[in-house]
Amino acid sequence: MEEILLIDNSNTRTKFCLLSRMGENAVHCLPTQDLSVASILDAVKDWSFSRVVLCSVVPEAACKLRAAFNQPVISLSSDIAGLKVDFSHYLGRNTLGADRVANVLGLAAAYPVPAVAVDMGTAVTFDVVTPAPDASLRFRGGAITPGLQTLCQSLHHSTALLPSVQRQQCSSCVGQTTQEAIWGGCSIGFCAMVRGVLQQIERELGCKPYVVATGGDAAWAAALIPEIDTVAPMLTLSGLAFFAQTL
Numbered sequence: 001m002e003e004i005l006l007i008d009n010s011n012t013r014t015k016f017c018l019l020s021r022m023g024e025n026a027v028h029c030l031p032t033q034d035l036s037v038a039s040i041l042d043a044v045k046d047w048s049f050s051r052v053v054l055c056s057v058v059p060e061a062a063c064k065l066r067a068a069f070n071q072p073v074i075s076l077s078s079d080i081a082g083l084k085v086d087f088s089h090y091l092g093r094n095t096l097g098a099d100r101v102a103n104v105l106g107l108a109a110a111y112p113v114p115a116v117a118v119d120m121g122t123a124v125t126f127d128v129v130t131p132a133p134d135a136s137l138r139f140r141g142g143a144i145t146p147g148l149q150t151l152c153q154s155l156h157h158s159t160a161l162l163p164s165v166q167r168q169q170c171s172s173c174v175g176q177t178t179q180e181a182i183w184g185g186c187s188i189g190f191c192a193m194v195r196g197v198l199q200q201i202e203r204e205l206g207c208k209p210y211v212v213a214t215g216g217d218a219a220w221a222a223a224l225i226p227e228i229d230t231v232a233p234m235l236t237l238s239g240l241a242f243f244a245q246t247l
Contacts, residue, residue, distance in 0.1 A: 055102045107212060198211060
């Protein structure tokens, strides 16, 4: 089998994985802000591959990733012919992020439909896949909200005195310090926001979709959001792998 390097380049982290090792979870990860041609080549120095499949939502980083390789680099997008999901009914295809395309393909590869991929990172994306009348799969669209840390950091950046807050042990909305008040309000409000979006999607679909969570906050949120059916940390890479196998 031809070896293909898969790259998931998000705002926060960039993951590298060989197609043949997907089952082993053998992923190399770099902070996206630290990407350089040298660090990219160092991350994959022990791997041999003939092509690269890239999913990127950071144009500057994507340029560095393409510059690092002599091998052909194929960038995932909804315009590629032969995808296993029909994106043609989505009006904003020219602005649809590659990560959302990969998540949709990840749903198509492994989960019952209708289904929703909830990717919890800097932003939270909700992407809906439903059966089409001809028994194929269709991307219906989705929603985008701020991520948990984005909510917390926006208070710090938009006010004179509120501090920067990281995740902490605090289960009450009635905090005893300013940090607890921010974390309690943002974390509880975040979960309510995600639940509200999922409940509205269910109302619009007329049935309960299968909900798959991925991204940095997925495992934490799944314990607090009963609408989430499963956590799939490798969903985006799985979608890339599903696409790569069709090349």
